[in-house]
Amino acid sequence: MKLSEKIIELRKANSMTQEELASICNVSRQSISKWEADIALPETEKLLILGETFKVSMDILLKDELTLNEVKDIYTCGNNAVQEKKQELYEGILIKESVVDDSIIDCLNIHKIELWNTGGKPKYWTALFFTSDKRNFPELISKVMLSDPAAKQNWFVDFKAGNNKYIVFKDRILKYQIGNRNEKEYVCNECRKLGVSDKQMNWPE
Incomplete structure (x- = not known):
């Protein structure tokens, strides 16, 4: 699943409009639209906001082969x-x-x-x-x-x-x-x- 598809699914799963997500990420609604259309990619700081907003790891967001509902072992850093x-x-x-x-x-x-x-x-x-x-x-x-x-x-x-x-x-x-x-x-x-x-x-x- 592509990042663009994950953003759409996560936004809808949280009953959030593009305008609401844009406000959280401090970007325009058009930016959200471009992310979801796979025309542009979020900057790193926006990815961090997306991960925190939707309570998912960077692994889940960045790796195409991982789906949102996949169970994945994450080992503690250190x-x-x-x-x-x-x-x-x-x-x-x-x-x-x-x-x-x-x-x-x-x-x-x-x-x-x-x-x-x-x-x-x-x-x-x-x-x-x-x-x-x-x-x-x-x-x-x-x-x-x-x-x-x-x-x-x-x-x-x-x-x-x-x-x-x-x-x-x-x-x-x-x-x-x-x-x-x-x-x-x-x-x-x-x-x-x-x-x-x-x-x-x-x-x-």
Whole structure:
């Protein structure tokens, strides 16, 4: 089911007119009409409002293969998310603008979305707080990361699984065991070669 169809169904299920939904989202009625006609997509902040208004997760709204009445396991974000149920459960934060193919989002369980003001261009980054139970997730995400080697502008995503920390670039997967200083220093040195500053390597463990 497409996002446009979900918006229509959720609005009608809540006995809401386009005008009423437009008021909640602080947009025009024409914007709601365009969303429902699949002519335009809501901005990230509007998606957050839709999710809060209709009490549905970002997963349900964003993934075409999920229907509104589908029962889906959502694991708690944090250390428990890695330790609970599945051994190969990855946890991290992905900047949506850092990938060239949005279909990678289908591999994620999204728990929270934040807009980060960059102070540059683009003005905002969309931060997706996620877990993933895809065993080959590091390989999948490495195929879609943005990269400009000539300018030494290589995007990366950092995440962890259990006691292992992953730093993934375009076609490059770096990994170290949390607490192993030698392994971490090797990974940090490789990141520096790819143009990553020490400030950017202040990732959570």
